[in-house]
Amino acid sequence: MKPLLTIEELRVSFVQYDRGLRRREIVALAGMDLTADRGQVVALVGASGAGKTLLAHAVLGMLPPNATQSGRIAYAGAPVDATARRRLAGREIVLLPQSVDYLDPLATIGRQVRRSAHLAGHADPRRVAATALAQRGLGDEVLKRYPHELSGGMTRRVLVTMATMGDPQLILADEPTPGLPPAEVATVLREFRALADDGRAVVLITHELGGALEIADVVVICHDGRTIETVEPSAFTADEGRRLRHPYTRTLWQALPANGFHVPEEDRC
Numbered sequence: 070m071k072p073l074l075t076i077e078e079l080r081v082s083f084v085q086y087d088r089g090l091r092r093r094e095i096v097a098l099a100g101m102d103l104t105a106d107r108g109q110v111v112a113l114v115g116a117s118g119a120g121k122t123l124l125a126h127a128v129l130g131m132l133p134p135n136a137t138q139s140g141r142i143a144y145a146g147a148p149v150d151a152t153a154r155r156r157l158a159g160r161e162i163v164l165l166p167q168s169v170d171y172l173d174p175l176a177t178i179g180r181q182v183r184r185s186a187h188l189a190g191h192a193d194p195r196r197v198a199a200t201a202l203a204q205r206g207l208g209d210e211v212l213k214r215y216p217h218e219l220s221g222g223m224t225r226r227v228l229v230t231m232a233t234m235g236d237p238q239l240i241l242a243d244e245p246t247p248g249l250p251p252a253e254v255a256t257v258l259r260e261f262r263a264l265a266d267d268g269r270a271v272v273l274i275t276h277e278l279g280g281a282l283e284i285a286d287v288v289v290i291c292h293d294g295r296t297i298e299t300v301e302p303s304a305f306t307a308d309e310g311r312r313l314r315h316p317y318t319r320t321l322w323q324a325l326p327a328n329g330f331h332v333p334e335e336d337r338c
């Protein structure tokens with residue numbers, strides 16, 4: 070069986086015009102490879118600007134109009150072209166966006182979750198919405214609240230609830246945990262593990278390598294728009310990191326708490 074998602078040699082560049090009419094091409098992705106199969110959580114890690122969000126957006130056809138894309142993206146073995154995307158995006162393949170602005174600030178959580186249940190074709194959106202939220206520890210009292218009345222972790226759980234209403238098979242989660250307290254991070258990560266254990270594929274884009282190592286089956290490391298290494302989590306946690314080949318991956322290893330939190334100069338904020 071073909072893996073659910075295969076990305077090979079994905080390249081994305083942007084055309085920009087400087088003052089005057091000088092045309093400039095900016096290469097943002099220079100060769101990304103990633104494979105995710107059913108039952109797997111694949112963590113995609115890399116510094117800010119490495120190209121993680123662009124990879125997810127390329128899969129879903131969400132790149133801006135001045136972007137040019139090449140390389141191969143296949144879903145269940147078939148190329149993902151414009152026609153396939155119309156069928157898959159938002160149904161079989163969903164994106165959990167990096168920004169929580171995705172929620173409507175003026176509508177209650179109940180209304181928004183019921184709407185996604187309705188769009189997913191459920192006959193009884195009211196019941197389905199309440200049940201799906203309850204499964205994630207969000208009781209009926211949450212239904213009447215507005216987005217600003219939720220904690221960061223609750224917001225993330227609502228977004229996961231909405232994104233998974235239509236029973237997607239591939240979930241691309243773009244930075245689902247920044248700014249959350251550790252207990253909330255653990256809850257959100259467990260949720261992704263459970264989605265994969267149910268037979269889906271999850272691509273987890275994250276800066277938080279430590280958490281990702283606990284739930285991922287595979288770690289894909291990207292740097293400057295390229296996939297530089299694909300390893301099992303144990304490559305970070307065993308053998309003193311000796312299985313990690315690329316210098317950037319070694320710096321990630323050194324930044325892990327167990328190895329002294331050493332952060333390279335260029336990544337310091």
Ligand SMILES: Nc1ncnc2c1ncn2[C@@H]1O[C@H](COP(=O)(O)OP(=O)(O)OP(=O)(O)O)[C@@H](O)[C@H]1O
Pocket residue numbers: 083095097098115116117118119120121122123124133167
């Ligand atoms: N519309 C655009 N026009 C030009 N360059 C862009 C555009 N969108 C993204 N880029 C560039 O592409 C590169 C990759 O961006 P991307 O958002 O994928 O990074 P990222 O790995 O998701 O970073 P972060 O961890 O900060 O979210 C960056 O250098 C960014 O400046």
Ligand code: NI
Pocket residue numbers: 121122123167243
């Ligand atoms: Ni991003």
